[in-house]
Amino acid sequence: MSKVVVLGAGISGHTAALYLKKGLGKNHEVVVVSPNSNYQWVPSNIWVGVGLMEPNQVKFKLEPVYRRKGIIYKQALAKEIRPEGDSSSENGYVVVEYVDEARRGQTEKVEYDFLVNATGPTLNFKATPGLGPDLYSNSVCTYDHAYHAWKNLKVSFEKMEAGIHQTFLIGTGHAMATCQGAAFEYALNIAFEVNKRGLHQFADIIWISNEYELGDFGMGGAYVNRGGYVTPTKVFTESILAEYGIRWIKRAGVYKVEPGKAFYELLDGTYHEQSFDFSMLIPGFAGAQMKAFNKKGEEITSTIFAANGMMKVDADYTAKPYEEWKSSDWPEIYQSPAYDNMYASGIAFAPPHGMSKPMESPNGTKIFPTPPRTGMPSGVIGKVVAQNVIHRIKTGRKDHPHKASMVRMGAACIVSAGYGFTKGQAATMTVSPIVPDWEKYPKYGRDINKTVGVIGLAGHWMKLFMHYMFLYKAKAKFGWSLIPE
Amino acid sequence: MASIHERLKNEPYSEYSFATRPTNATLFWRRCIIKQIYLFFALNLKIMRIVVGGHS
Numbered sequence: 001m002s003k004v005v006v007l008g009a010g011i012s013g014h015t016a017a018l019y020l021k022k023g024l025g026k027n028h029e030v031v032v033v034s035p036n037s038n039y040q041w042v043p044s045n046i047w048v049g050v051g052l053m054e055p056n057q058v059k060f061k062l063e064p065v066y067r068r069k070g071i072i073y074k075q076a077l078a079k080e081i082r083p084e085g086d087s088s089s090e091n092g093y094v095v096v097e098y099v100d101e102a103r104r105g106q107t108e109k110v111e112y113d114f115l116v117n118a119t120g121p122t123l124n125f126k127a128t129p130g131l132g133p134d135l136y137s138n139s140v141c142t143y144d145h146a147y148h149a150w151k152n153l154k155v156s157f158e159k160m161e162a163g164i165h166q167t168f169l170i171g172t173g174h175a176m177a178t179c180q181g182a183a184f185e186y187a188l189n190i191a192f193e194v195n196k197r198g199l200h201q202f203a204d205i206i207w208i209s210n211e212y213e214l215g216d217f218g219m220g221g222a223y224v225n226r227g228g229y230v231t232p233t234k235v236f237t238e239s240i241l242a243e244y245g246i247r248w249i250k251r252a253g254v255y256k257v258e259p260g261k262a263f264y265e266l267l268d269g270t271y272h273e274q275s276f277d278f279s280m281l282i283p284g285f286a287g288a289q290m291k292a293f294n295k296k297g298e299e300i301t302s303t304i305f306a307a308n309g310m311m312k313v314d315a316d317y318t319a320k321p322y323e324e325w326k327s328s329d330w331p332e333i334y335q336s337p338a339y340d341n342m343y344a345s346g347i348a349f350a351p352p353h354g355m356s357k358p359m360e361s362p363n364g365t366k367i368f369p370t371p372p373r374t375g376m377p378s379g380v381i382g383k384v385v386a387q388n389v390i391h392r393i394k395t396g397r398k399d400h401p402h403k404a405s406m407v408r409m410g411a412a413c414i415v416s417a418g419y420g421f422t423k424g425q426a427a428t429m430t431v432s433p434i435v436p437d438w439e440k441y442p443k444y445g446r447d448i449n450k451t452v453g454v455i456g457l458a459g460h461w462m463k464l465f466m467h468y469m470f471l472y473k474a475k476a477k478f479g480w481s482l483i484p485e
Numbered sequence: 486m487a488s489i490h491e492r493l494k495n496e497p498y499s500e501y502s503f504a505t506r507p508t509n510a511t512l513f514w515r516r517c518i519i520k521q522i523y524l525f526f527a528l529n530l531k532i533m534r535i536v537v538g539g540h541s
Contacts, residue, residue, distance in 0.1 A: 235505055242504035247493055376536065410535030425515065428528050432535050450535055455507075456515035458524035465529075484536045 002028045002393045005094060005112035007078045007288075009034035009062055011042070011375065012346025013118030015382035015485060018476055020116075021071050023390035031072040031110060035099045037062060039474050040143050043375060043414075044467045046185045048146035049280070050193050051154060052419045055143040058467075065476055074110065075100040078119065078288065081304065083339040084295035085111075092341065114389045117311050117344040118382060121285035124174070128283065130257035131173045137257050137279040140186055141179075149280055153190065156278045160194070160202040166277040169262055171208035173281025175253025178218040178370045180209060183282045184237075185416045191244035192418030192425075200245055206274065207241055207248040208264065208281075210367050212359055214238050214250055217413075218369035220355045222431045223444040224453035230444065233429070236453045240417065240427060249274065251359070253367040254281060269362035285370070287311065287348065303338050311344035312337060315352040322357050327407035327437040329353065333400040334385050340398065345385045346378035355435055376411045377434060379485030380404050406434045410450055414463040417455070426459030428452060 004024070006017045009032050021030045038059040047053040066073040076096035083092040091111040098106045123141050125132030133139050138149035156166045170187040172180060187207050194203045207214075215221050215233030222233045241248055251267035262281070263273045287309025292301045305311055315331040329352040336342035344350075351371045359368045373381075384404035391401055410432030417425045430452040436445030444451075473483040493501040507515075514520055 238500070238504040239506060242501055242506060247501050380536070410538070412532040412535065422516070422518075430528075430532060430535055450531070452528065452531060454524065454528065456521055456524060457518070458521040458528060461521070461525050462528060484533060 002113040003031065003111065004028065004114045004116065004389055004393075005031045005033060005110055006116045006118060007033050007094065008118035008120050008346070008348065009036060009039060010118065010120040010346065010378070012120070012348070012378040012382035013116065014039055014062075014474060015379045016116050016118055016345055016386040017066075017071055018069065018480070019383050019386035020389060021069050022481060023386065024393060026070065028393060029072065031074065031112075032062075032066060033074045033076050033078055033094065033096050033110065034062070035075065035077040037075055037100070038143075039065075041467060041471050041474065042141075043182075043463070045140045045143055045146040046182065046189055046416055047419060048143055049138075049140040049149045049153070049186055050189045050419070051150045055147050058143050058471075060471070060475060065474075069476055074098070074108070076108070078290055079107070081115070081290055081292045081342075082295075083115075083292065083304070083342060086295060086297070092339070113341060114393070115342045116385055116389065117288075117342065117348045118346045119288035119290075119348045121347045122288055122309065124284040124286040127286075128174050128254060128257060128281075131254075131281060131283055135257065136259050137173060137262075137281045139283065140182060140280060141282065153278055157193070157197065157199070159277070160199040161197070163202065165202050165204070167275060168203065168205045169208055169274055169276035169279040169281070170205065171249075171252075171281060172210045172369070173254045173257065174284035175210055175255065175265070175365055175367045176370050177210060177282050177284045178372050179282050179285070180211060180217045180369060181372070181413050181415060183209075183280065184217075186280055187246055188240065188244055188415065188417040189419070191246055195245075203245075205244075205246045206276075207246050208252050208254065208262070208274065209248065209250050210253055210369055211250055212267070212357070212368065214241070214248060216356050216369060218354075218356055218372045219431065219434060220357065220436050220445070222429070222446060222451055223448060224429075224451055225448055226453055230448060233453065236427070240455065244417070251367060253361070253365050255365075257281065265361055265363065265365050265367070267359055267361050267367050285347065287350070300338075304336065304342075306350035308350070310350035311342075311348055313344050313349045315350070317350070317352055320353070325353055327405075327435060327439060330405050330407045330435055332403040332405045333388060334381055335400070343385045343389065345381040347373050349373070349381070371435075373406075375413070376485060377406055377409055380409060383485055407437050408433050410434065414459055414466065416460065416463050418460070420460070422457070424460030425455060425457060426463050427455045428459040428462060
């Protein structure tokens with residue numbers, strides 16, 4: 001019997017765990033370690049943040065699903081990895097600390113034959129002083145953050161209804177933050193709700209971003225075949241912001257937040273501040289900050305993890321200038337080069353470099369987005385890692401027949417821009433591949449026939465459809481595996 | 486009181502004033518149920534093909 005331990009129960013880890021159990025059956029053990037007792041469908045947090053959904057509509061308890069599927073679930077936080085075991089154990093193990101009521105603070109060694117690290121991001125609010133829902137800005141990164149944001153947003157709406165002008169600052173809260181798409185959705189949804197209430201004359205909505213040009217979204221932008229022209233996503237993004245009455249500040253690295261005020265540096269090296277009544281600023285992401293030790297107890301964290309805490313995999317991490325970046329730098333199987341029974345999936349793997357061109361201000365501040373790996377790619381990577389682990393366990397071989405490089409994988413992003421069955425709207429964007437491949441597609445970096453940018457009611461229906469479909473799939477109900485990631 | 490949107494869209498040389506804006510016809514087609522039903526299926530199919538074809 002083999003034992004596979006999955007760290008994390010987000011989109012990637014949960015997908016991996018379900019496929020592992022389905023493929024391995026009762027003869028092997030699948031263990032999930034996650035400090036969160038709920039699964040959350042993160043893309044719908046936007047609707048919680050504008051009061052259109054309750055937190056219960058975007059989350060469900062993990063334990064009953066895992067019990068039904070025969071997966072062992074430990075509500076705990078992984079603290080250390082010992083890939084070689086120790087003097088008393090030949091097997092690799094993870095040291096976990098329980099966070100549930102019954103066993104809070106207790107630690108346990110969880111041995112494994114295969115380890116899938118899918119810990120997702122640590123929301124690094126500390127990297128920007130004053131940032132975060134516990135301090136002076138809001139967040140929609142989790143359902144409870146989004147609900148907290150809605151409570152504060154409601155206060156701003158009430159003030160506008162009383163004729164008091166409000167400034168909304170939405171965007172990235174760190175010079176190298178990613179996940180612009182979520183913040184962009186939130187800005188559009190706030191504008192939609194403001195207009196719906198007839199309050200636009202009392203609102204100044206500002207989009208602040210570390211992108212060099214709008215529409216970069218951490219993937220170096222894209223080109224879209226639209227209206228008889230091939231246009232950059234800059235045009236697409238500026239157009240929708242202007243249509244919704246949102247002005248913007250780009251090339252901005254927010255470095256400090258105080259009550260009602262954000263401080264930022266522009267790429268030209270100048271410093272500015274922007275006052276606000278309500279802000280939602282996405283933090284930088286970091287890895288789970290686990291430590292690793294070898295059999296002798298010597299720390300090997302830097303061997304396993306990159307400096308940001310994300311796990312090194314089969315990528316080329318050689319430092320090289322933007323002009324020398326290649327598609328072959330990106331990983332295909334997400335296997336640790338140091339220990340072949342360890343994998344990282346979703347946000348937990350360290351990308352070899354960005355997708356957006358690195359930019360630096362005259363003061364030496366790096367201001368550009370780091371690469372996104374959320375949603376669809378996270379789910380696909382989780383599935384492929386699970387398929388390869390199943391193959392290795394069942395055949396005893398060490399090859400990897402399943403591959404999912406972000407240089408070949410496409411992605412769709414549906415940016416909600418207003419809720420309502422006949423009045424709603426969303427921007428549907430597809431890119432293929434996710435990482436631009438300038439060798440294969442020298443003209444536009446991607447397959448222009450697979451790249452789409454369409455705005456309309458259909459996008460809203462799709463986002464709503466995906467909300468119900470992916471929650472159904474995550475609950476592992478009948479036929480769940482037939483639904484693609 | 487004019488909204489920021491109203492003030493900025495006519496401010497010469499602001500980036501905001503250069504942004505492309507949809508025509509009334511474009512806005513109509515974005516909400517036209519028949520066209521949007523077609524797009525719903527067409528875009529879903531396109532996304533499905535991209536997802537399935539992107540990994541092995």
